[in-house]
Amino acid sequence: MDYHEDEGWHDARIVPYAPLEMDPASIVFHYGQAVFEGLKAYPSSDHALLFRPDKNFQRLNTSNERMNIPPVDERFLVDALKQLVQLDQDWLPNQEGQSLYIRPFIIGTEAALSVKPAAQYKLMIILSPVGAYYTGGDQLSPVSIYVEDDFVRSVRGGVGFAKTAGNYAASLKAQMNAATYGYDQVLWLDAVEKRYIEEVGSMNIFFKINGEVYTPPLNGSILPGITRDSVIELIRYWGYTIREEPITVDEVIAAHQNGELEEVFGTGTAAVISPVGILKWKDEEITINENKAGKLALDLYDTITSIQTGSQTDSFGWTKHVPLV
Numbered sequence: 001m002d003y004h005e006d007e008g009w010h011d012a013r014i015v016p017y018a019p020l021e022m023d024p025a026s027i028v029f030h031y032g033q034a035v036f037e038g039l040k041a042y043p044s045s046d047h048a049l050l051f052r053p054d055k056n057f058q059r060l061n062t063s064n065e066r067m068n069i070p071p072v073d074e075r076f077l078v079d080a081l082k083q084l085v086q087l088d089q090d091w092l093p094n095q096e097g098q099s100l101y102i103r104p105f106i107i108g109t110e111a112a113l114s115v116k117p118a119a120q121y122k123l124m125i126i127l128s129p130v131g132a133y134y135t136g137g138d139q140l141s142p143v144s145i146y147v148e149d150d151f152v153r154s155v156r157g158g159v160g161f162a163k164t165a166g167n168y169a170a171s172l173k174a175q176m177n178a179a180t181y182g183y184d185q186v187l188w189l190d191a192v193e194k195r196y197i198e199e200v201g202s203m204n205i206f207f208k209i210n211g212e213v214y215t216p217p218l219n220g221s222i223l224p225g226i227t228r229d230s231v232i233e234l235i236r237y238w239g240y241t242i243r244e245e246p247i248t249v250d251e252v253i254a255a256h257q258n259g260e261l262e263e264v265f266g267t268g269t270a271a272v273i274s275p276v277g278i279l280k281w282k283d284e285e286i287t288i289n290e291n292k293a294g295k296l297a298l299d300l301y302d303t304i305t306s307i308q309t310g311s312q313t314d315s316f317g318w319t320k321h322v323p324l325v
């Protein structure tokens, strides 16, 4: 679908996957005016299930607003997405755990070398089958995280809450460093005091301390994850106290030293729930729950994936049915 300032969003169409031809002066190449989303469709008997697609398109519009991109009609996009999923059923899995990854994105396509928001855009949705995130025997195998305190991902008043390309560009170097030091993911801290925990590479983060569950609040510099939102709703429903409060690395390490840090896990579309087994900060490296997935992480994973695939009733109204005929 295209946008032109005189015509608004227009010309929605489904075309075979192919390279794009673009002007080298397109604003997206120089000034990074780009936003995206990530969600999945799961196969379930004779239909597919989309997990909270309305939330993804709401978040797309929040990102658009911040990046000065014109808003899109969220209902129209959910309907368009259903048509896309119905059209191409080659993705239907023959292996347990497979799903269809969906990547909507918008780029500023106007050719202009001056710094300004584009007057023309393209919105595209690409679809790709993906295998199970956890395979074989390593269901919910814990990851190790490296607390980054040289670089920051985003600042308050910046674009951290938007799903915009630049946030990911800014994180690449730190992610490579963490991998070089032998850790799977980066844990970001706040930009001012470098003490408050923000989020992990492509996940939000939760800590179970002394029976209560903590997660950093949506302060403008972290991405409001849709899995995060679902996990909070479930945890509350199960009767846990959930604290969306600022939490520092010192507090997490102190809780570990007191024997109160029970579980740490990340949440996101790809992994759903990813237990954290090792946390490295400065000279300290702590091992959480003997580097094993904890009970809360396992329960959350089972419940959310059962709702996503339709094997458990969706009493939260999260899934949207797409008949496959």
Ligand code: PMP
Binding pocket: 038, 199, 200, 201, 202, 203, 204, 223, 224, 225, 226, 227, 228, 267, 268, 269, 270
């Ligand atoms: N934070 C960042 C930076 C991410 O890229 C993602 C993945 N979209 C998340 C958190 C988790 O968000 P969600 O649960 O919507 O996938």
